[in-house]
Every structure is written in structure tokens, then in C-alpha cells.
Amino acid sequence: MTQTLTARRLITDIGSIEYPFLTIAPDGTIADISSDPSIRDTTTLTAAFLDIHTHGAKGHDVMSASPSDLADLQRFLATRGVANYLPTTVTAPIDATLRSLEALANAIESAPREGEAQPIGIHLEGPFLSHAKRGVHPPDLLQPPTIALFDRFQTAARGHIKLLTLAPEPHATTPPSGPWALDPGASPLDLIRHATAQGVRISLGHSNATADQTLAAIDAGATSATHTFNAMRPLDHREPGILGTVLDDHRLYAELICDGIHVAPPLVRLWLNAKGRDRAILVTDAMSAAGMTDGNYTLAGLAVTVANGRASLADHPDTLAGSVLTMDAAVANLQLFTQTPLADATRAASHTPAAMLGQPQQTRLNPGAPANLNRFDEHGNLIATYIRGRQV
Numbered sequence: 001m002t003q004t005l006t007a008r009r010l011i012t013d014i015g016s017i018e019y020p021f022l023t024i025a026p027d028g029t030i031a032d033i034s035s036d037p038s039i040r041d042t043t044t045l046t047a048a049f050l051d052i053h054t055h056g057a058k059g060h061d062v063m064s065a066s067p068s069d070l071a072d073l074q075r076f077l078a079t080r081g082v083a084n085y086l087p088t089t090v091t092a093p094i095d096a097t098l099r100s101l102e103a104l105a106n107a108i109e110s111a112p113r114e115g116e117a118q119p120i121g122i123h124l125e126g127p128f129l130s131h132a133k134r135g136v137h138p139p140d141l142l143q144p145p146t147i148a149l150f151d152r153f154q155t156a157a158r159g160h161i162k163l164l165t166l167a168p169e170p171h172a173t174t175p176p177s178g179p180w181a182l183d184p185g186a187s188p189l190d191l192i193r194h195a196t197a198q199g200v201r202i203s204l205g206h207s208n209a210t211a212d213q214t215l216a217a218i219d220a221g222a223t224s225a226t227h228t229f230n231a232m233r234p235l236d237h238r239e240p241g242i243l244g245t246v247l248d249d250h251r252l253y254a255e256l257i258c259d260g261i262h263v264a265p266p267l268v269r270l271w272l273n274a275k276g277r278d279r280a281i282l283v284t285d286a287m288s289a290a291g292m293t294d295g296n297y298t299l300a301g302l303a304v305t306v307a308n309g310r311a312s313l314a315d316h317p318d319t320l321a322g323s324v325l326t327m328d329a330a331v332a333n334l335q336l337f338t339q340t341p342l343a344d345a346t347r348a349a350s351h352t353p354a355a356m357l358g359q360p361q362q363t364r365l366n367p368g369a370p371a372n373l374n375r376f377d378e379h380g381n382l383i384a385t386y387i388r389g390r391q392v
Contacts (some may be wrong), residue, residue: 061106
């Protein structure tokens with residue numbers, strides 16, 4: 001059955017339409033967009049969110065979730081405005097990672113289900129990370145960057161790894177073991193070039209890289225930075241390092257966890273001013289405790305304690321272990337911390353991550369596209385989400 005949606009304003013990736021009148025086809029795609037000045041409405045419609053960095057929610061970890069667990073997680077994401085997402089791994093034993101990638105590939109290849117966010121690719125965070133800035137990633141499971149091991153991961157994922165976080169500096173680790181041990185391409189730059197040639201986007205993170213090492217990675221094809229400020233070499237006025245380069249070089253997109261815990265509001269403003277509306281990306285970096293009460297949880301098998309909105313390793317309370325942030329809260333926080341308009345705040349959670357992935361169609365609102373939309377009130381609060389034209 002054909003449906004219609006109206007609002008005071010529709011914000012798209014290229015501008016806004018006043019008094020929009022959207023016709024939704026029976027298959028959940030947008031059939032037509034017109035304008036009707038007689039509409040009496042005070043709300044704003046935007047593209048639904050795309051979270052490119054999330055480890056879980058609602059008690060479920062994407063690396064161990066069953067199909068029913070993922071369905072529950074995806075229903076929760078949809079209630080927070082997310083239509084599409086990249087389930088994100090954590091460094092784990094190689095065999096466990098391979099099993100997780102196969103299961104996530106199955107989920108990606110499944111038909112979309114009503115009222116659920118849809119996984120559209122995998123974000124591989126680790127194991128090619130710096131020991132110095134590993135965060136929660138277990139040090140004994142980190143690996144030097146090898147093309148053969150990445151290819152093994154991508155084969156298990158059936159080509160669905162779309163984003164890879166790695167540290168661009170040379171890795172001072174023990175030699176890799178297994179069938180990739182003799183891989184001649186055990187260099188971050190070699191892996192960046194190899195994965196980029198396959199269409200995988202490279203995000204620099206968990207890194208102690210210098211500015212020169214970061215610039216070399218960008219020249220090799222890196223396109224983004226993982227949770228800017230967190231797990232990065234500190235800024236120094238004589239050695240900008242990876243953080244200074246991320247903020248300064250407009251070739252890079254840059255993620256940020258906007259929960260007020262990972263990054264203080266003044267630095268959120270610095271990030272937004274530095275990257276601008278076309279390079280700033282909001283992510284949640286959420287773990288299984290998102291949407292749950294305070295208590296004890298796990299992140300890829302690691303014990304995590306959640307208290308007062310802060311997730312940290314149980315045996316190292318000073319080490320943050322992902323977040324319990326949801327994307328609607330991230331968008332609200334960005335408006336609060338920076339006074340940025342709704343259009344730019346929602347862009348950072350939808351059109352900009354889609355552009356970084358090279359998949360702008362995922363959030364584009366035009367005839368033929370899925371009717372994945374969020375509705376906001378006049379105060380910038382999310383009040384409704386539509387997945388393929390149906391209200392969640």
C-alpha cells in the first residue's frame with residue numbers, strides 16, 4: 001500500500017526541501033518527493049543514521065551474537081534512529097575472528113527485516129594495532145600487518161570487510177605465525193595499498209604514529225581516523241603526531257565518540273571546527289551494555305564494568321572499553337556541545353560516513369531510494385524513525 005509522509009522540512013545530502021510531501025511505494029522505497037506549502041507541521045525529516053563503528057548493544061556482542069541476538073540488537077538500533085551499520089570486531093584469537101566474520105557475512109547477506117537496522121559491511125578493528133595505544137585490545141593477540149592474514153579475514157567475510165582500522169607505524173611485535181608468516185608484505189603501507197585496491201576503506205587508529213608516518217599512510221590511501229583523540233599519540237607542538245595530522249589534513253575523515261566521556265566538549269568543538277561538516281563522523285563505539293543498566297558485561301570476552309554511563313575494563317578501571325552511547329544521543333550531544341544546527345549534526349551521523357565508505361546511496365533521499373528517515377521535533381529531538389517507509 002502506498003503511504004505518505006509530510007514535514008515542515010526535509011534535509012537531504014544536497015540541501016533541504018520546505019513542506020515536503022513524500023510518497024512511499026509498497027516496497028518501502030521513495031516514489032516521489034514534492035512540496036506542498038499548505039502542510040501544517042513543525043517537524044524535520046532527515047536521513048536515518050549509519051553507524052560505522054559499533055561492537056554491540058542490548059546485551060549482545062556482534063562477535064558472538066546468534067542470528068536471534070543480532071535481530072534483537074538491530075531492533076534496538078532502529079529505535080535509536082539507525083537504519084544501517086557496520087558491526088565492528090575487537091582483536092581476538094584468529095580462529096574466533098574468522099568464525100565471527102563468517103557469521104556476520106551471513107547477516108549481511110540476509111534479506112532486510114521489518115523494524116531492524118541492516119548490516120551493510122564489517123569494520124575490522126584489529127588486530128593490526130599499536131601495542132602502545134592498544135586500549136582494550138589484548139596485547140598477546142595483536143598482529144603485525146600482513147596481507148595474507150588480512151586476505152584470510154576477507155575470505156571468511158566473503159568480501160564484506162568494508163572498513164579496516166590499523167596503526168600506520170612500523171610494528172615492533174614478534175613475527176607472525178601461521179600460513180602468513182612468510183608474507184613479504186608485512187608493512188602497514190603495503191596493507192593499506194592492498195586493501196584499498198579492493199575497495200576497503202582504511203581508518204588510522206590505536207596508533208602512536210608520528211606526523212610523517214601518518215602522512216605516508218594517507219598518501220598510501222588511508223581515508224579516515226578511528227575515534228579521534230582516543231588511543232592516539234598525544235598532540236605535541238613540535239611533533240603533531242597522528243592526532244595533529246588528523247585534525248589538520250582535510251583528506252582524512254575523522255570519527256568521534258560524542259558522549260562527553262571519551263572527549264571533552266571543548267575538544268569536540270575543536271574537532272568539528274577542524275574537520276568541518278564534510279569530514280566529521282559521529283560513531284558510538286558502543287559495546288553490549290548500550291541500552292542496558294549499569295553492571296558487569298563483556299567486550300569480546302573481556303570483563304567490562306559499566307557505571308554512570310562509563311564502560312571500563314574491570315581490572316583496569318582507567319581504560320575505557322567502548323561506550324554505551326546511542327547515535328540519537330550522539331547527535332543530541334553534538335548539538336548541545338557545539339551549537340551546530342540539526343542539519344550538520346545529522347549529516348555527521350549519516351551522509352558523511354556513507355561518503356567516506358564510498359556508498360553515498362546508503363543515506364541518499366531521492367526517488368527509488370529506501371525510505372529510511374528520522375523525524376525530529378523543533379528542538380532537535382528524535383521523535384520517530386522509519387525503516388523502509390514503516391515507522392519503528
